[in-house]
Amino acid sequence: MKKGHILISIFAALCVHAQADAQRIKGSDTLLPLTQELAEEYLAGHPDDEIIVTGGGSGVGIAALPENTTDIAMASRRIKFSEKMKFAGLNLDAREVIVAYDALAVVVNPSNPVDSLTREQLEAIFRGKITNWKDVGGEDRKIVVYSRETSSGTYEFFKESVLENKNYMSSILSMPATGAIIQSVRQTKGAIGYIGLAYLNRYVKPLAVSYDGGGHYAYPSVDTAADGSYPIVRPLYYYYDARKEAAVAPFISYALSQEGQQSVLEQGFIPVPRTDGQADGKGEND
DSSP: OOHHHHHHHHHHHHHHHHHHHSEEEEEOTTTHHHHHHHHHHHHHHOTTOOEEEEOSOHHHHHHHTTTTSOSEEEESSOOOHHHHHHHHHTTOOEEEEEEEEEEEEEEEOTTOOOOEEEHHHHHHHHTTSOOBGGGGTSOSOBOEEEEEOTTOHHHHHHHHHTSTTOOOOTTOEEESSHHHHHHHHHHOTTEEEEEEGGGOOTTSEEOEEESSTTSOOBOOOHHHHHHTOSOOEEEEEEEEEGGGHHHHHHHHHHHHSHHHHHHHHHTTOBOOOOOHHHHTTOOEEO
């Protein structure tokens, strides 16, 4: 074999080896930008390590664990019973860590005069029972309802919290990512959708929400989510196989450290109250 071919072969082998040793994190699009930021900060202090972070949705991340195509699954919902049973059948011991909390903001087009809705009104809108903005104090305009796709943990949580586990309307417009919802709501005067608090920008308008029939309304913010006055708040999870704990613990410990949780806050999420178990990166056995 020629010397040039040998060098190329060695380089290719080293690349494959590095890819195999890289820590893989996959799943929730809500957690994607936060985890990318945490990974960059972690790698700044661990230049010999490698972390590959990709999205796809909570369901995609959790499904990748038993397939061994990820080391950490990012999820914006809790693991389902059916997923637990699948893991048990494969002798996979899934560990759970809450890495942050997130408020879901209900958003409309900035031109929409409606500023607030009750949970009951939101349920009726997303189930197709209320179809015109005039029925909730707005203009005579058709409501165009946007949602995340069914593999999204955000979709699951909104259904559980706002719709009380009732089904979405059959004609709902499913979007593959948060950015697509923001763009659609921005371009459609009658639109409504929901996004993570960290994604709020000037192109969409958040609504104040009431969970007590209109007695108290709160706008989504880090402060209102932290003090409990804003009702649509959820934990965000990392899941991993207990057999890989030694490999994933350093990064998870960083995410839960004071420095990591400061990044959580700066990215628009709500930090996790520190506990001994979270401080060393160990989650509870799920």
